[in-house]
Amino acid sequence: MRSLIDILDLSVEEIDKLIATANDIIANPDDYAEKCKRKKLATLFFEPSTRTRLSFEAAMIELGGSVIGFSAANNSSAAKGESVSDTAKTISCYADIIAMRHPKEGAPLVASRAASIPVINAGDGGHNHPTQTLADLLTIYREKCGFNNLTIGLCGDLKFGRTVHSLISAMSRYSGIKFVLISPEELKLPSYVKKDVLEKNDIQFEQTTDLEGAMPKLDILYMTRVQRERFFNEEDYLRLKDSYILEPNKLKNAKKDLCIMHPLPRVNEISVAIDDDPRACYFKQVLNGKYMRMALILMLLEEAAK
Ligand code: NCD
Numbered sequence: 694m695r696s697l698i699d700i701l702d703l704s705v706e707e708i709d710k711l712i713a714t715a716n717d718i719i720a721n722p723d724d725y726a727e728k729c730k731r732k733k734l735a736t737l738f739f740e741p742s743t744r745t746r747l748s749f750e751a752a753m754i755e756l757g758g759s760v761i762g763f764s765a766a767n768n769s770s771a772a773k774g775e776s777v778s779d780t781a782k783t784i785s786c787y788a789d790i791i792a793m794r795h796p797k798e799g800a801p802l803v804a805s806r807a808a809s810i811p812v813i814n815a816g817d818g819g820h821n822h823p824t825q826t827l828a829d830l831l832t833i834y835r836e837k838c839g840f841n842n843l844t845i846g847l848c849g850d851l852k853f854g855r856t857v858h859s860l861i862s863a864m865s866r867y868s869g870i871k872f873v874l875i876s877p878e879e880l881k882l883p884s885y886v887k888k889d890v891l892e893k894n895d896i897q898f899e900q901t902t903d904l905e906g907a908m909p910k911l912d913i914l915y916m917t918r919v920q921r922e923r924f925f926n927e928e929d930y931l932r933l934k935d936s937y938i939l940e941p942n943k944l945k946n947a948k949k950d951l952c953i954m955h956p957l958p959r960v961n962e963i964s965v966a967i968d969d970d971p972r973a974c975y976f977k978q979v980l981n982g983k984y985m986r987m988a989l990i991l992m993l994l995e996e997a998a999k
Contacts, residue, residue: 694805694808694809694810694811694997695811695993695996695997696801696805696808696811696812696813696814696993697811697812697813697814697823697824697989697993698801698802698805698812698814698821698823699814699821699823699859699862700821700823700826700827700859700862700863701862701863702823703823705866705867707992708827708830708863710992711827711985711988711989711992712830712831712834712985712988714987714988714991714992715831715981715984715985715987715988716984718984718987718988719984722755725755725756725757725987725991726755726756726757727756727757728756728757728991729753729756729757729758729990729991729994730757730758731758732753732756732758732759732789732790732994733753733758733759733760733761733787733788733789733790734749734750734752734753734758734759734760734761734762734788734789734790734791734792734990735760735761735762735784735787735788735790735791735792736749736750736760736761736762736763736764736791736792736815737762737763737769737780737784737791737792737793737794737795737804738762738763738764738765738793738794738815739765739766739769739771739793739794739795739796739800740766740794740795740796740816740922741765742764742794742815742816743958744957744958744979744982745792745794745815745816745822745824745825745982746762746764746792746794746815748979748982748983748986749792749813749815749824749986749990751983752983752984752986752987752990753990755983755987756987756990756991758789758990761787761788777795777800777803777804777807778803778804778806778807779807780804781793781803781804781805781807781808781812782807782808782809784808784810785808785809785810788810789810789994789997790810790811790812790813790990790993790994790997791804791808791810791811791812791813792812792813792815792824793812793813793814793815794815794816794817795816795817795818796818796922797817797818798817798818798819798820799817799818799820800817800818801813801814801815801817802814802817810997811993811994811996811997813989813993816855817855818855818923819852819853819854819855819858819920819923820855820858821855821858821859822855822856822858822859822956823859824982824985824986824989825855825856825859825860825956825982826856826859826860826862826863827982827985827986827988827989828956828978828979828981828982828985828986829856829860829863829915829954829956829978830863830985831981831982831984831985832952832954832974832977832978832981833913833952833954835977835981836952836974836977837912837913837952840864840867840870841867841868841869841870842868842869842870843864843867843869843870843871843912843913844870844871844872844873844910844911844912844913845860845864845870845871845872845873845911845912845913845915846872846873846875846904846907846908846911846913846914846915847860847861847872847873847874847875847876847882847915847917848875848876848904848914848915848916848917848937848962849875849876849880849916849917849918849919849936849937849962850876850880850917850918850919850920850933851874851876851880851881851882851917852876852879852880852881852882852883853880853920853923853924854917854918854920856917856956857882857915857917858882858883858886860915861882861886861890861891862886862890865890865891865894865896866894870896870897871896871897871898872891872896872897872898872899873898873899873901873907873910873911874898874899874900874901875901875902875903875904875907875937876900876902876936877902877933877936878902879929879933880919880933880936881900882900904937904939904943905943905946908943908944908946908947909946909947909948911947911948911951912948912950912951912952913951913952913954914939914947914951914952914953914954915954915955916937916939916953916954916955916959916962916963917955917956917962918955918958918959918960918962919933919934919936919960921934934960934961935961937962938961938962938963938964939953939962939963939964939967940964940966940967941964941966941967941970944967944970944972947972950972951972952972952974953967953970953972953973953974953975954974954975954978955975955978956975956978957975957978957979959975963975
């Protein structure tokens with residue numbers, strides 16, 4: 694059974710296909726309004742979410758399907774001690790496809806091994822978040838007309854930020870990509886991502902603490918929130934939370950066609966004064982996420998039917 698656990702589960706050609714489908718859905722939404730008639734998506738969210746869960750639900754509804762699920766671990770039998778595998782086997786009796794978010798790294802993978810329906814990883818701990826990456830990729834594709842020869846600044850919590858890890862993996866397959874990794878010392882990219890993705894694929898990257906110094910060379914600036922829920926103590930969080938705040942004056946040396954991204958939710962990382970700047974793309978990412986999730990649900994359900 695085909696699932697999506699890691700963004701690299703999709704080939705470059707499949708990502709191109711998902712982008713083509715998403716663009717076709719944007720142009721011809723009525724053609725898709727009944728594609729998932731009588732199909733059910735189960736959203737199993739053991740961690741908070743606004744965009745990911747509701748965009749999955751909106752995606753399934755716009756495909757003519759329906760949705761069941763829960764939005765907090767304490768609303769499910771996990772609170773009674775049920776294992777992820779048993780939950781996945783149970784839901785396989787009710788639904789056609791699962792989107793699962795869990796605080797433990799690897800939980801959606803475990804679920805996919807037990808389930809008899811496709812499982813989509815909607816975020817596992819500080820590890821991966823492949824469907825946010827699909828939203829990011831459609832945004833980059835539409836803003837930059839492709840994926841090659843881009844200098845991408847990733848700023849904020851690169852240690853715990855799962856969206857960053859998945860985006861780096863996805864972009865490492867294109868040519869002429871350079872990363873500028875901007876973070877406080879304590880929140881640097883984990884060494885496993887550096888070794889297994891960047892160094893293994895010979896991708897150029899530099900690490901810095903200086904956002905403004907990096908700004909002039911960036912084609913994309915991907916801001917992230919400091920991931921409070923993954924910290925061991927509140928003091929460290931409070932010290933690091935406002936390390937980077939993007940304000941209009943910090944953009945004075947930025948490229949005219951810079952694309953400013955953020956997976957959201959933002960706390961303080963981007964001033965609302967930037968929202969009206971034409972370079973602000975973070976609410977476009979939200980919308981693109983729904984279309985890519987529609988394309989993904991279609992692809993996985995088609996494969997499951999084979
Ligand atoms: C992200 C996540 O859950 O990892 N949110 C999202 O799904 N768009 C980013 C975050 O919570 O900071």
